[in-house]
Amino acid sequence: MAAAAHGHTPAAWTGVVISFVGFCVAGVAMIMPNVVLVIAGLAVVLIGGVVGKAMSMAGMGKQPSKNFAPIGAEERSAVTAG
Template identity: 55%
Template sequence: MAGSSHGHTPAAWTGVIIAFIGFCVSGAFMVLANPLGFWAGMVIVVIGGIVGMAMRAAGMGAKKPEHKDLAEVIAAKTA
């Protein structure tokens, strides 16, 4: 995966950072026994996913690779 830059985009980093903050908020409120704060953190997690998808749609995500014909790939490897 490292060769394909999987996850190394502004959309991925932003979505994951927002989701991580949401998990931290939820975890803190879980320890404090506050259900409302816990669910607020879960909302932040969902917002992180939405922001990541919106940024990907805006062109800040990874470009989809072009798929080659399987016969061309096999011919290139055997040549």
């Protein structure tokens, strides 16, 4: 996977870090029964996904590889069928 740069982008790292912080907030809030903080943590998790997608769309995500040509539908079906 390292050759495909899967997840090794600023967009991916930023989205994951924001989501992780939200997950930690929600987890701590579950232990100290605080419903408002749990909902806030879950909202931060969702915001992390939105920020990651927005950064990816802004060009900070995975760029198309120059080493491989895109394959057509016929070639793809031949690869998966065989």
